[in-house]
Amino acid sequence: MSNESNVAEINRLVAQIKYFNFQYWNMNDPQISDYGYDTILQQLKLRDPNNPILDFKGSYSLLAKNNKLDKVVHKRKMLSLAKFYDPLDLIKWAESVSRDKNEMFKLQPKFDGIAAKIDRETGTLSTSGDTGEVGENISHKLPLISFNIYDSKFGNLEKRREILGEIILLKPDFERVKSKLLRKNGKEYKIPRSAVIGLLATEELVSSEFNRLLKFVDYENYSHEYTCEGLKLINFPMYIERLKKWHYPLDGLVLKLKDQDYFDSLGATSHHYLGNMALKFGNPTGVTKLIDIQLQSGKHSITPVGIVENVIIEGVDNQKMSFHNFKYVVDNDICIGDTIEIERCGEIIPQFKRIIEKSTDPNRTVIFSLNCPDCQSRLTYSEPNLLCPNKQCPGRIIKVLTDSVVRIGIDELGPGTIKKLVLERGITSLKQILDLTYSDVILLSGFAELSANNLISEIQKVKSKPIYDYNILSSFNIQGIGTRMSKKILKEFDIFALREMSITELTEIDGIGPERALLIYEFMEDSLDSLMEIYDIFDVIDSNTIHLVKKVNVCFTGKNKEPRGYWVKLSEQNGLEFIKSVTKEVNVLVTHDINSTSNKIKTARKYGCKIITYEDFLDEYITV
Numbered sequence: 001m002s003n004e005s006n007v008a009e010i011n012r013l014v015a016q017i018k019y020f021n022f023q024y025w026n027m028n029d030p031q032i033s034d035y036g037y038d039t040i041l042q043q044l045k046l047r048d049p050n051n052p053i054l055d056f057k058g059s060y061s062l063l064a065k066n067n068k069l070d071k072v073v074h075k076r077k078m079l080s081l082a083k084f085y086d087p088l089d090l091i092k093w094a095e096s097v098s099r100d101k102n103e104m105f106k107l108q109p110k111f112d113g114i115a116a117k118i119d120r121e122t123g124t125l126s127t128s129g130d131t132g133e134v135g136e137n138i139s140h141k142l143p144l145i146s147f148n149i150y151d152s153k154f155g156n157l158e159k160r161r162e163i164l165g166e167i168i169l170l171k172p173d174f175e176r177v178k179s180k181l182l183r184k185n186g187k188e189y190k191i192p193r194s195a196v197i198g199l200l201a202t203e204e205l206v207s208s209e210f211n212r213l214l215k216f217v218d219y220e221n222y223s224h225e226y227t228c229e230g231l232k233l234i235n236f237p238m239y240i241e242r243l244k245k246w247h248y249p250l251d252g253l254v255l256k257l258k259d260q261d262y263f264d265s266l267g268a269t270s271h272h273y274l275g276n277m278a279l280k281f282g283n284p285t286g287v288t289k290l291i292d293i294q295l296q297s298g299k300h301s302i303t304p305v306g307i308v309e310n311v312i313i314e315g316v317d318n319q320k321m322s323f324h325n326f327k328y329v330v331d332n333d334i335c336i337g338d339t340i341e342i343e344r345c346g347e348i349i350p351q352f353k354r355i356i357e358k359s360t361d362p363n364r365t366v367i368f369s370l371n372c373p374d375c376q377s378r379l380t381y382s383e384p385n386l387l388c389p390n391k392q393c394p395g396r397i398i399k400v401l402t403d404s405v406v407r408i409g410i411d412e413l414g415p416g417t418i419k420k421l422v423l424e425r426g427i428t429s430l431k432q433i434l435d436l437t438y439s440d441v442i443l444l445s446g447f448a449e450l451s452a453n454n455l456i457s458e459i460q461k462v463k464s465k466p467i468y469d470y471n472i473l474s475s476f477n478i479q480g481i482g483t484r485m486s487k488k489i490l491k492e493f494d495i496f497a498l499r500e501m502s503i504t505e506l507t508e509i510d511g512i513g514p515e516r517a518l519l520i521y522e523f524m525e526d527s528l529d530s531l532m533e534i535y536d537i538f539d540v541i542d543s544n545t546i547h548l549v550k551k552v553n554v555c556f557t558g559k560n561k562e563p564r565g566y567w568v569k570l571s572e573q574n575g576l577e578f579i580k581s582v583t584k585e586v587n588v589l590v591t592h593d594i595n596s597t598s599n600k601i602k603t604a605r606k607y608g609c610k611i612i613t614y615e616d617f618l619d620e621y622i623t624v
């Protein structure tokens with residue numbers, strides 16, 4: 001593999017890991033299985049073993065307060081865990097750290113909740129925090145929590161100053177209250193862990209009916225001691241199945257050295273201690289029958305989606321599952337009628353795991369409809385994806401425009417409305433959206449006077465503000481040219497220079513290989529007029545003069561893996577001014593959830609302040 005290809009692959013893997021980290025830690029919305037995530041990490045380790053993202057330790061950052069009294073400095077870091085998926089690997093690890101055959105280990109369940117610590121001397125309950133060094137004081141949440149700490153078989157445990165455990169929600173309790181315990185958007189939590197995070201993170205008062213709903217479980221109460229030889233005698237599949245029958249949410253086991261002095265002597269990485277190891281359970285699975293394979297349009301390709309007989313996994317109904325691409329279906333010989341195993345991760349659509357039994361149909365085949373689901377054009381194949389050749393395909397246009405309006409800053413225009421605009425009004429471009437009038441919108445199904453006026457007002461508001469040139473370039477969704485790459489390109493060349501460049505000249509731009517160069521060249525050749533029309537609408541700010549423009553005032557709210565001071569410093573380094581609370585002077589409010597109904601969000605909307613996520617803030621405003 002060429003050096004350029006290797007760098008491109010490293011960048012792709014890093015981008016994937018950053019996205020999955022953000023969705024898991026900041027949005028409480030896991031997008032990939034643990035096994036899938038670990039596979040990506042392993043691929044990156046092989047290519048770039050010193051990449052700093054491999055040391056990332058995320059945290060839930062449950063509270064969003066500036067008061068330093070809300071922080072707790074841990075005398076012993078609360079780090080994450082390295083992990084295996086095979087019990088044999090766990091036993092090999094135990095043998096590798098044993099000093100002799102009598103070395104003792106503690107085997108404990110790994111509960112699926114929020115890691116927490118009780119400090120008896122200070123009377124605080126705290127979480128692990130961003131790095132495991134400084135956590136967050138959640139003692140004010142004590143009314144929500146009951147405690148299970150003492151067990152006589154372990155002696156006088158109350159002498160321990162610090163008690164490590166997990167805050168969890170029992171499965172029966174979750175089922176009992178989930179219809180009442182709702183997210184801010186009015187939807188139910190789908191798994192107990194998400195509900196725990198929701199209860200601990202909310203800044204609003206919680207109903208007294210949830211008092212003592214959560215449980216703090218002391219890990220020492222669930223420890224059993226083994227030597228390496230004793231571990232070899234455990235029937236791990238049976239042991240795990242017995243644990244899974246508990247009402248406690250579990251996602252693995254933890255094996256740790258009993259001798260604390262020896263444990264400490266082994267040290268730690270920035271991510272985990274070397275004296276313990278996790279054995280992760282596989283993701284919850286279900287066996288079902290594949291009854292159809294349907295195609296779904298994306299921005300750049302067509303994705304196969306499996307329709308399966310309904311199967312309940314962890315209490316959730318599942319009738320759809322995801323395939324990665326067309327090649328994946330063919331390579332795995334997946335056919336309609338096969339009995340398959342699918343697995344869930346958190347709250348995302350299940351993924352294919354394996355075929356249990358192939359269909360006995362003599363005509364069994366992987367072939368399914370190869371026509372576009374939206375325009376019926378015959379699809380083409382470019383490994384590994386199916387592609388629709390119709391540039392005016394409504395399915396692709398809907399996906400592209402949904403992404404484009406977000407990049408341009410029209411937050412109130414969701415995919416449902418865009419679908420109506422495309423199908424009912426024939427809208428095909430961002431320029432047409434920016435030119436919409438009240439008379440265009442009021443004709444859409446489901447729109448009344450108020451909703452039509454709100455949408456037009458939002459569009460006019462966006463058009464009245466300056467916009468960076470890289471936001472415009474990224475809004476056209478050239479494959480591989482997102483906000484960050486657009487920013488990188490336009491710091492070297494402006495749009496008018498790009499349109500004059502050959503493919504060879506484009507490949508000389510840092511990060512642009514032959515494939516991206518061809519896509520940029522073809523776009524400039526085919527869609528230059530559209531790009532220039534958008535430029536004419538906006539007061540465009542050149543990315544090369546980003547530090548010369550009028551100062552932008554920014555305010556931060558909500559949870560994030562980095563402390564508030566980190567964002568303030570980053571803002572100041574990029575010529576932005578930090579404002580502590582939302583006032584008329586604030587131009588940008590950065591939040592983890594743009595759909596939140598918090599007071600800061602309401603005030604920002606009242607003043608017409610731009611509201612974006614932390615990830616978008618990095619894309620749009622940060623260059624150093």
